[in-house]
Amino acid sequence: MRIVRNIFFASLLSLVFIHAAFGFECPQGDGLKMKKIAGVCVQDSGLSEQKIEVILVTVSSWLAFMFGSVAIVVLLVCGFQYLLAAGDDTQAENAKRCIKWSVVGILVAGLAFTITKTIAWLVMGLPPLF
Numbered sequence: 374m375r376i377v378r379n380i381f382f383a384s385l386l387s388l389v390f391i392h393a394a395f396g397f398e399c400p401q402g403d404g405l406k407m408k409k410i411a412g413v414c415v416q417d418s419g420l421s422e423q424k425i426e427v428i429l430v431t432v433s434s435w436l437a438f439m440f441g442s443v444a445i446v447v448l449l450v451c452g453f454q455y456l457l458a459a460g461d462d463t464q465a466e467n468a469k470r471c472i473k474w475s476v477v478g479i480l481v482a483g484l485a486f487t488i489t490k491t492i493a494w495l496v497m498g499l500p501p502l503f
Contacts, residue, residue: 430493434486441482448475 455468
């Protein structure tokens with residue numbers, strides 16, 4: 374009886390390994406997306422499968438772009454403020470100072486974008502700039 378039981382469990386275990394090794398499909402449905410990892414069905418998280426370095430470069434590039442966009446909008450507002458100063462020296466000086474710092478912001482955003490992309494190109498082999 375013991376030999377029969379051992380043979381049964383050995384054959385059952387071998388069937389499980391054969392089933393896992395020779396491709397079975399993960400069940401789909403009810404809004405669940407399943408994928409097979411190392412022979413086991415797991416629920417797909419929906420997260421990106423890119424390396425963390427690529428994600429960080431992308432996020433920092435977008436932040437530099439957004440910072441530069443805001444600096445350009447501030448430059449336009451300060452330019453209108455300078456035009457509307459109409460001879461008032463204090464408003465004109467405030468507008469000039471605002472223009473100066475918005476140009477500095479644009480330069481910083483451009484440098485941040487360029488430095489990020491250059492480091493990604495040199496270290497990770499990502500394509501340069503765009």
